[in-house]
Amino acid sequence: MSTLSTLKQPASLPAHLTQTSVGKKILTAVTGFIAFGFVFGHMVGNLQVLIGQDQYNTYAETLQGLGALLWVIRGFLLLAFGIHIWLGIQLKLENWAARPVAYKNETTQQASLASRTMIWTGLIVVSFVIYHLLHFTVRTTNPEYADLTDSLGRVDVHSMVVLGFSSYLISAFYLLSVGLLCYHLSHGVASMFQSLGLNSPKWQKRLDVLAWLAAIVLFAGYAAVPVAVMLKLVSLPGGGI
Amino acid sequence: MNLILKVWRQKDARDKGRLETYEARNISEHMSFLEMLDVVNEQLVGEGVDPIHFDHDCREGICGTCSLVINGSPHGHQKATTTCQLHMRHFKDGETIYIEPFRAKAFPVIKDLVVDRSAFDRIMQAGGFVSVNTGGVPDANAIPIPKEDADKAMDAAACIGCGACVAACKNASAMLFVGAKVSQFAHLPQGKVEREKRARAMVSQMDSEGFGNCTNYYECEAVCPKEIKVEVIAKMNREYFRAATTKI
Numbered sequence: 001m002s003t004l005s006t007l008k009q010p011a012s013l014p015a016h017l018t019q020t021s022v023g024k025k026i027l028t029a030v031t032g033f034i035a036f037g038f039v040f041g042h043m044v045g046n047l048q049v050l051i052g053q054d055q056y057n058t059y060a061e062t063l064q065g066l067g068a069l070l071w072v073i074r075g076f077l078l079l080a081f082g083i084h085i086w087l088g089i090q091l092k093l094e095n096w097a098a099r100p101v102a103y104k105n106e107t108t109q110q111a112s113l114a115s116r117t118m119i120w121t122g123l124i125v126v127s128f129v130i131y132h133l134l135h136f137t138v139r140t141t142n143p144e145y146a147d148l149t150d151s152l153g154r155v156d157v158h159s160m161v162v163l164g165f166s167s168y169l170i171s172a173f174y175l176l177s178v179g180l181l182c183y184h185l186s187h188g189v190a191s192m193f194q195s196l197g198l199n200s201p202k203w204q205k206r207l208d209v210l211a212w213l214a215a216i217v218l219f220a221g222y223a224a225v226p227v228a229v230m231l232k233l234v235s236l237p238g239g240g241i
Numbered sequence: 242m243n244l245i246l247k248v249w250r251q252k253d254a255r256d257k258g259r260l261e262t263y264e265a266r267n268i269s270e271h272m273s274f275l276e277m278l279d280v281v282n283e284q285l286v287g288e289g290v291d292p293i294h295f296d297h298d299c300r301e302g303i304c305g306t307c308s309l310v311i312n313g314s315p316h317g318h319q320k321a322t323t324t325c326q327l328h329m330r331h332f333k334d335g336e337t338i339y340i341e342p343f344r345a346k347a348f349p350v351i352k353d354l355v356v357d358r359s360a361f362d363r364i365m366q367a368g369g370f371v372s373v374n375t376g377g378v379p380d381a382n383a384i385p386i387p388k389e390d391a392d393k394a395m396d397a398a399a400c401i402g403c404g405a406c407v408a409a410c411k412n413a414s415a416m417l418f419v420g421a422k423v424s425q426f427a428h429l430p431q432g433k434v435e436r437e438k439r440a441r442a443m444v445s446q447m448d449s450e451g452f453g454n455c456t457n458y459y460e461c462e463a464v465c466p467k468e469i470k471v472e473v474i475a476k477m478n479r480e481y482f483r484a485a486t487t488k489i
Binding site for chain 1: 247249253258260310312314339341344345346347367379409411412413414416433441442444445446447448449451452453454455456457458459460462464468469471472474476477479480481485486
């Protein structure tokens with residue numbers, strides 16, 4: 001092809017994925033898919049709180065027992081989340097720059113509110129995740145959680161969750177954040193397929209429905225834990241809070 | 242019918258520009274939107290005012306020259322219609338109509354409502370063609386093409402390159418246009434020969450022109466006067482991934 005273009009093109013697959021608009025879309029979709037996988041798995045893990053203290057503490061101990069593998073998984077997830085967030089911010093800045101003068105009379109034809117607020121829902125969820133890690137994983141906000149043990153001498157994450165969600169403020173912030181995450185996914189899940197080229201007019205509606213179903217299921221799964229604690233359906237082993 | 246027009250006036254590329262208000266009086270509902278502007282311009286010339294500059298050519302809805310963002314929608318709110326084919330009967334008597342130029346960094350305003358869309362030409366020059374070596378013309382039936390492929394290529398080829406997709410996109414992305422051009426060739430055996438080079442060259446050129454990125458709003462699909470579907474963007478994404486993983 002004798003092209004008149006003298007532009008330098010990316011020379012490797014990583015360069016294609018990080019330097020071009022289409023490549024960045026594909027990478028955003030792939031890292032989004034990994035993040036979605038984690039969000040789903042984490043929900044399934046969380047729901048074990050409802051089964052009982054023994055089940056949940058056993059699950060937590062199993063995860064901790066992974067040792068080095070746990071850190072490999074954490075590193076992989078952190079990398080995927082990091083790339084997803086970095087690309088999201090970068091793309092947003094480029095998109096703002098692409099229309100320096102705004103319309104005086106702007107209208108929206110069919111873009112959903114979720115699709116137009118991805119950067120904001122995303123950034124709020126990031127700030128929540130940072131708090132969530134400081135709260136339950138690193139326990140900077142509540143160092144006393146580390147002293148909780150169950151009758152078998154294991155770290156009592158079940159009681160930690162119950163104590164954590166006994167605060168209406170924390171539960172409310174959690175529900176809001178999870179709600180925004182699911183709203184983010186109501187666009188993200190369908191968008192992911194389009195960005196990877198897996199879409200057609202026939203599938204577009206179905207993907208939209210699938211994305212909303214995924215969002216609703218995830219919200220129900222995540223909301224179940226704090227709601228159960230607040231309704232006292234799940235409580236400390238001694239029964240007192 | 243009588244109308245109030247809020248029209249973007251801008252002396253040249255460097256002028257800041259502003260909305261000016263004009264009255265369009267005694268407009269026939271059978272007129273096209275451009276004919277309505279012609280009437281207003283006649284009136285302005287009579288008053289010694291610089292007429293409103295706008296792009297137009299065939300006025301048959303096939304050349305892609307007319308533009309305008311009418312009441313916030315490129316080519317107006319009528320579905321699958323170019324501005325030149327938009328008739329005044331779709332407006333109400335006494336209505337206020339906002340008329341703005343296509344807005345994008347890659348489409349700078351030249352004057353009033355006229356924007357420079359040569360970025361699209363440069364994308365086409367980068368790879369929007371099939372290289373042909375001169376020689377005998379092959380028989381029409383020498384290369385069988387499945388009907389479905391031919392249909393998809395034709396649907397994509399309906400793009401007239403007007404740029405409404407860029408104007409409607411909240412990111413000023415050109416991916417519907419480039420997707421259509423990449424797709425129309427990628428479905429045909431003649432185009433498949435250079436598919437990897439084409440996808441790379443056209444995407445690189447698009448990026449260098451300063452268009453935004455696609456975040457799957459699908460605003461482009463809603464305003465496209467030729468009803469190009471976002472499946473062409475999905476196709477382009479597949480073509481690009483193929484090109485990125487193929488050694489050229």
